[in-house]
Amino acid sequence: MKIAVVGTGYVGLVSGTCFAETGNHVTCVDIDKSKVERLSSGEITIYEPGLEKIFSRNLKEGRLQFTTSLKEGIEGAKIIFLALPTPPGEDGSADLKYILGVAKDLGKLLQAGDYKVIVDKSTVPVGTADKVREAILTSGGGDVAEVFDVVSNPEFLREGAAVEDFMKPDRVVIGTTSEKARKIMQQLYEPFVRQGNPIIFMDEKSAELTKYAANSFLAVKISFMNEVAVLCEKLGADVDMVRRGIGTDFRIGKHFLYPGLGYGGSCFPKDVQALSKSSTDASYDFKILNAVMQVNKMQKQFFISKINQYYKSDLKGKKFAVWGLAFKPNTDDIREAPALEVIEKLLTSGATVTAFDPEAMPNVKKETKLDIVFAESQYEALEGADALIICTEWNEFRTPDFDKIASQLKAKVIFDGRNLYDIEIINSLGFYYESIGRKKIIAS
Ligand SMILES: NC(=O)c1ccc[n+]([C@@H]2O[C@H](COP(=O)([O-])OP(=O)(O)OC[C@H]3O[C@@H](n4cnc5c(N)ncnc54)[C@H](O)[C@@H]3O)[C@@H](O)[C@H]2O)c1
CATH class of the missing domain: 3.40.50.720 (NAD(P)-binding Rossmann-like Domain)
Structure with a gap:
């Protein structure tokens, strides 16, 4: 055809x-x-x-x-x-x-x-x-x-x-x-x-709504788990355990239960917003969607506040290594990428950023005005940095050489927005480590 x-x-x-x-x-x-x-x-x-x-x-x-x-x-x-x-x-x-x-x-x-x-x-x-x-x-x-x-x-x-x-x-x-x-x-x-x-x-209208309903439902799952993660931190529970505990229930399913920096990309943010607007236009207040958007916004702030708290809100002159710029791994798409918002906040607080992403750096150079230094490798990004910040869960970030991380960084500090590392391993290596919805590891 x-x-x-x-x-x-x-x-x-x-x-x-x-x-x-x-x-x-x-x-x-x-x-x-x-x-x-x-x-x-x-x-x-x-x-x-x-x-x-x-x-x-x-x-x-x-x-x-x-x-x-x-x-x-x-x-x-x-x-x-x-x-x-x-x-x-x-x-x-x-x-x-x-x-x-x-x-x-x-x-x-x-x-x-x-x-x-x-x-x-x-x-x-x-x-x-x-x-x-x-x-x-x-x-x-x-x-x-x-x-x-x-x-x-x-x-x-x-x-x-x-x-x-x-x-x-x-x-x-x-x-x-x-x-x-x-x-x-x-x-x-x-x-x-x-x-x-x-x-x-099906008919045309049902097909059109199916797409928005699918994306919005997935966004609900993400925001729900992000709120569970915040609560885990407050109550001393571990979101990894809770995730596994509920994900094995076939009615819930194991996908889209990973807490992180909130959803980004070219679809979820705009589609949730558009469905909410369509609902309003149809004189219906779609309450869940409005909460989902609010939680998603808060989630990035929640992560940034961890960094601010650690440095007592004084980021001026600090240097950060950021791993991951794409809105998710295996793509070069940076539309609504949480990493960009995190970086923007760091820069406006007077910090500098050296970043590495396996695929998305050309798009960040082309499409944003962010004043970032781009590294040739994930380890080069660490040189002389005060901390490592992880924003995207690319495979190559999952099992890194921690000795190399420790030797390149000025201080052994990691803020992990994607819960990549095992808490106990990190603890034994003497890092200060914060992730989402899990125990904070204080450097020994
Ligand atoms: N990206 C995804 O993962 C995804 C998944 C499902 C659905 N969608 C939906 O699919 C649609 C497209 O998304 P995308 O991510 O491919 O967008 P995109 O921005 O990557 O691509 C759109 C393309 O359309 C071209 N274009 C604009 N005006 C044109 C015109 N008048 N004539 C010819 N070409 C024109 C642009 O140059 C661009 O290459 C959106 O509605 C999006 O919500 C996207």
Whole structure:
């Protein structure tokens, strides 16, 4: 099948490449000329495990192409995916200007006799499929009414495991009331669900809400555990034990129970906020969501206050080594990364920061104005620092050489925002160590 994917970011590039991998001919469209040039010449633009290999193969075999021209991209395509940004607008609702802008352009390009399925893959508020349909009709006129359907097909991939998630999804959600569109979408997704995971068909609005409900529920789990961790510290309990104690209950499940610096990334913060706004617009006060956002904000402050307390609120002239900048491991994505907020607070308090991240440093250099020194390695970042601060749980930070850490740091002090280390081991090594929801280790 010939497919167009409009928007070639984290979702668009992964989706386009994976659709090509199952034999489809995919043209990815993006307005970013330099991105299209880099991709066309074989250079991958994001870090995502496993993506480069299938990207290169499909590019070489001619099943994957890139263009800046929407007209050229959709030519002959049976399905057009919209994988465009939906950033928060000023009032917290999802800004649909990218989606509706492309929808208007599509209206002018659709032609009688050339039926296409237009798919919202972006995370969009309930009612967006109707708005996309209307935008296409308004710009295309009556002639195009019969030649398209708008389908909602939210994406559930996780950055850092995006290829695996896309190739073997837990489920595929497709919102459509058109039998014709349903058949085409089923045919497209059949190769991805051979192991029996379901394609769940529903109406457009339910599909749109499913995505927000999924992300918001996961955010609830994270904020809930972050509050349990705070309580653990106050009551002298250990959140690791509590997590294991509840996670073995199949009704609760073991995932998303790790306390830390709060959720970040390009999805959870904006999606929780957007669902809250949608609820308010529908005259419903979604109380849990508002609490989740508040807890998430407090959680970073909770971690920073540990550092402040240790230094009696005098960070001026202190030097910190920060391990991890990406919002989570295995990605170079720094959107809403908790590390950036922590660093900003340290810098405004007069401290200096040397940071290391295996993949995200180029994006921090390019997209932020933070006055950070970037180290070549995790150990180089430690040289002469007053303390190590861990913000992202990359694998290489999990079992470090503690002797090397001790010898590079000016003082044996670690603030661990990801609970990476065994309390007893750290204790035996004589570090001062603070993590989240666990006993504080006072240096011996
Ligand atoms: N990133 C994730 O993990 C993830 C997961 C599931 C869903 N989503 C949702 O998918 C959508 C896209 O997210 P993303 O992370 O891929 O965004 P992104 O910012 O990485 O990519 C968006 C791309 O769209 C391009 N673009 C903007 N306007 C355009 C236009 N008019 N024509 C063509 N291209 C245009 C941009 O240049 C960019 O390359 C969002 O709604 C997001 O919430 C993201």
